[in-house]
Amino acid sequence: MTLAVRPTTRDEDWRYADAGELAALEPAVLDAWHDTTLAPGEVRGKDLILDDAHPGIHRVRLHVGAGARAELFAVLSASAYTRLEVEVTLAEGAHFELGGVTIGGGNVVREIVTRVNHAHPNATSNQVVRAVHWDAATGNFLGRLMVARDAQKTDAAQSFKALLLTRGASANAKPELEIFADDVKCAHGAAIGQLDQAAAYYMAARGLPPELARKLLVQAFVADAFVARAESDALLDAALGALAASGGDAR
Template sequence: MATVTLPSTREESWRWADLEALRAAAASERSVAPASALLGLDGPRLVFVDGVFAPEQSNPGRLVVEALDMTTPHPLGAQASGTGWSLTLDAAEAETTVEIVHVSTGGENHLPARLRLGEGAVASVVESYVGTGWANRLVQVELARSARLSRAVRVIADAGFVSTRDEVSIGQGASYVATFLGAGGMGTRFDAAIVLNGIEAYAEMGGTLLTRGAQRQECAVRVRHAQPHGSSHQTWRAVAADTSTASLAAAVEVARDAQKTDGEQSLRGLLLQRTATVNLKPELEIFADDVKCAHGATVGELDARALFYLESRGIPPARAKALLTRAFVADALERIGDETVREAFVADADRWLETAL
């Protein structure tokens, strides 16, 4: 940790970051490894324990564990160097059930990943984080023309801190869809820079942050439209209980030549108690003059009339709150295409609700 230079919370893009929790997680003692949280998908899988490949628990298939030479200006992502994992698909190839599991037992670990999809290639990747300590990841994605990548990231660590940095380049007619879930006891920062470099490129990123106690979670996403006829959608939901804090910052930048861009942001927060905090920061920077861009941001509490209606039908108060809260986060998770993965994410959210309500 002594070699890591952390950003300052005085910087606008880091003002909500819980860097103290990150430092504490990095300095934490090692403990017993938890269960690996494999979903049992029928495809390649990799398991990393404290950032080290565990071959006895893995089935790599076309996934490659190798030293990766990756550069980034991002202060946390720059720490993730050395041996990581990669997936390279040639034109029209498909790999749709890739599973990556990150197990942490304490201290800090860093891991890079690279995904390169050729023209018309298709891939689906689900990643899970369990344990404690500081797990730091850098993921770089390159999508050629008409390639499609779907990612689902579930962070259900008991404690510690998980930081991810995604850097994505999307080619002509290519599609990138990513869904994140933070439903454990850890702190998080989901950080992404997505660039639509091709005509008619598509990007979608969103997810759900669930916080309780004194926990803090955060996402910081910037989508840049560099070419015309691109579309992007960001759908984020945050639920905060007790004295916790969930922060959502989502930006869309439209370059001067990116005419006919369609960009949409939906940020919504739900306070289970008024002692909790949800920070929302939608941002649009538009330099083109023929675009359709919109954003919405709301923070509120559960509808008292809806609660009364459910309770009047014999539903216990805790169950009524859970039903309404689940409905609130559902639209951020329903975009996961694989039914098994989607059900796992919903089950994670349900377990969180059972303890928070």
């Protein structure tokens, strides 16, 4: 017997989700958390490529021990509704690093939702999310940072940027900060725009075909999410593969 309740877009954490997909959702899916605990001082990283072989809702819960470091890098490019939801609790001196990209076309919602709990002092977190969409697709980022009263010396940051390649595509950002400590450094930023036409013109003037110029500009844009990943070729290939699969539709 499941305790989960089917969400709707009236729920804040699901406000930008695909309403049709939620209506058809089996509530038991929401009980399927992937729980991971990092021991004190442990360093662990994970790459997720959520393509057409892995659509749907993916829920990850991380408990990061004292002085440990957890890294999660993800590409969401499936041609059906896809949601990566991450809950993180940080012990003293722990670090959480997230690099995420939602990319694709069609009439599809792809979203990353995070809740990072700075429960103890001296913990740090950094979240970088990039969205690239075209047609009537939507890319979302909902990120909540929670800093407990005793979690002094917290250093937390969120960055979300979206690139809309065609009219009709959209993006939504919902950053939240809940801070109860007074000696902290917390920042967030969000920006949504179109391809830099000046840069595209500059590249075309030097003989680069428009398709190659577009690919290079998108590659530079999404690469921001993987700066902390030493070897990010597979992640970049997954993201750019979604762009290449669109043919000429993502102009």
